[in-house]
Amino acid sequence: MSSRKNVLFLFDVDGTLTKPRQVISEDLKSFILEQVKARVAVGLVSGSDYVKIVEQMSGEQVTNQFDYVFCENGVMQYRNGELKSTQSILKHVGETRLQKLINFALGYMSKLELPAKRGNFIEFRSSMINICPVGRSCSQVERDQFSKYDIEHKVRxxxxxxxxxxxxxxxxxxAxxxxxxxxxxxxxxxxxxCLGHVADAKYDEIHFFGDKTDIGGNDYEIYNDARTIGHKVTSPDDTKEQLRKCLNIA
Structure with missing residues (x-):
């Protein structure tokens, strides 16, 4: 890989490399790992934990081919499947405040009337709390149904x-x-x-590709950061097309 440019391409996962909570397509996986990685360093940065990222990348064998895997926004850093560093929201915020937040969120969600409600409304992760009004146990059909409802009614x-x-x-x-x-x-x-983890590499450029880049979206800060060149994408297919243009791949 010595012929690669001293450039890093970072990718969001949901909506950027995969459809929400789906597995990356064979076509896009091969394109990134065979053609993009031959030209630049590649990394994943997601709000999800390592298990979910591995699932969406169709296994650890694929996940570990990325130069960097930044889970939970980079607060958990993996390289070659090995956890290198982590932080704890519990230690940072404290049990009392976290319980007040969780109790408020559960009370708020109990009053919502949605097209469907399932289970797993609060997911405690090492670096964050994920709150889900429809419940993370929902099916793909129910997920899509809620997403459409949310776009119209601004529930989240x-x-x-x-x-x-x-x-x-x-x-x-x-967010x-x-x-x-x-x-x-x-x-x-x-x-x-996650940008702090790659500072020592002194990349000439760091490009970020994500879909939730508007204010309030979890890609907004890194997309607009002075240290990155942001690329707003609308789908995995759009990501591939933008990569082709960026790297002049026919």
Whole structure:
């Protein structure tokens, strides 16, 4: 790989390399690992944990071919399947404040009437809390149904606004996560966190590809960071097309 440019391409997962919570296509997987990686370093940065990223990349054998895998916005850093560093939201925020936040979120969601409600409404991760009004146990059909409902009724954005109003002094960021949830994490632990892990590599350029780049989306901060060149994508197919143009791949 010595002929590669001293450039890093970082990719969001949901909506960028895969359809939400789906597995990467064989075509895009081969394109990135065979053609893109031959030209630049490649990395993944997602709000999801390592297990979910591995699932969406169709296994550890594929995941470990990326130069970097930054889980939970980079607060958990993996290389070659090995955890290199991690942080804890529990230690950072404290049990008392976390319980107040969780209790408020559960109470708020209990009053929502949605097309469907399933299970796993609060998912506690090492670096964040993932809050899901429809429940992460929902089927793909129910996920898509909620997503359409949310676009029309702004369920998650209204929820975010309520959380910000209720906990203005907690030092937490509330962002739309993926297709159906809200990510809660200490301010500064957004996707820009991962950039600190690659600073020593002194890349000439760092490009970021993501779909949730508008204000409130969990790609917004890294997309707009002065250290990156941001690329807004609309789908995995769009990601591939933009990569072709960036790297002049026929």
């Amino acid at each position: 954005q209204t929820f975010v606004d309520a959380l910000k109003q209720q906990f203005p002094d907690y030092g937490l960021t509330f 739309l996560g993926g297709q159906i949830s809200v990510d809660v994490f200490p301010t500064g632990w957004d996707k820009t966190y």
